[in-house]
Amino acid sequence: MSVIGYVRERGPARGRSVALLQARGCTSVNFENDFSEQTEGAVLRAVLRFLRPQDRLVVNSLRELGASPAHVLEVLESASLKRAVIEVLGAGISTEHDGGAALKAALALVDRLGSDEPAAGRASAEDIQRLKAAGRSQKEIAALLGVSRVTVWRKLKGAPAS
Missing domain, CATH: 3.40.50.1390 (Resolvase, N-terminal catalytic domain)
Incomplete structure (x- = not known):
């Protein structure tokens, strides 16, 4: 290796x-x-x-x-x-391990949404919730999606509990 x-x-x-x-x-x-x-x-x-x-x-x-x-x-x-x-x-x-799948999912999401949107609009609460359910921390989700940790926190707070 x-x-x-x-x-x-x-x-x-x-x-x-x-x-x-x-x-x-x-x-x-x-x-x-x-x-x-x-x-x-x-x-x-x-x-x-x-x-x-x-x-x-x-x-x-x-x-x-x-x-x-x-x-x-x-x-x-x-x-x-x-x-x-x-x-x-x-x-x-x-x-x-499973980090690769979460990374690919986040990149596919960002690619699909395009980079010309404002940063806070790049990820929906649903997308953030999916990454959280996959075991990613709020800091990791923010880095993967290119948004602030505050944006992740707000969208998780407003999302229905699963």
Whole structure:
């Protein structure tokens, strides 16, 4: 099993990200050198191609896996097909066990709703309740759906008890 880091950031932020990934135990950290439209994500695609079962791809945030929820879902599916794990340090989540299903459900929801809505409107009380029933904390739900913890709390408070 290899623990592989991936960074999409540039400048000083890249150095901080690499340090965090190395502290997490990544044996190699890969990053994009060329950010042109033609090569966007070329290094990530190469990393995904070489993943083996039980390998762990570690990133600091979901943004590093793609420009949209649909792109992130594609990356998650690619890793899943290879039986590899993706870990997102900043959100404290991974695709291991049932966390992967909740993450995919949240991303599919966000993708379906679109990102042009105000943040508080991105998730319904029903969607939040589903994630809560799946065992996710309010903090995790907020991170997965891109809303504040207060929004999650309010929508859970107003939802009928199950």
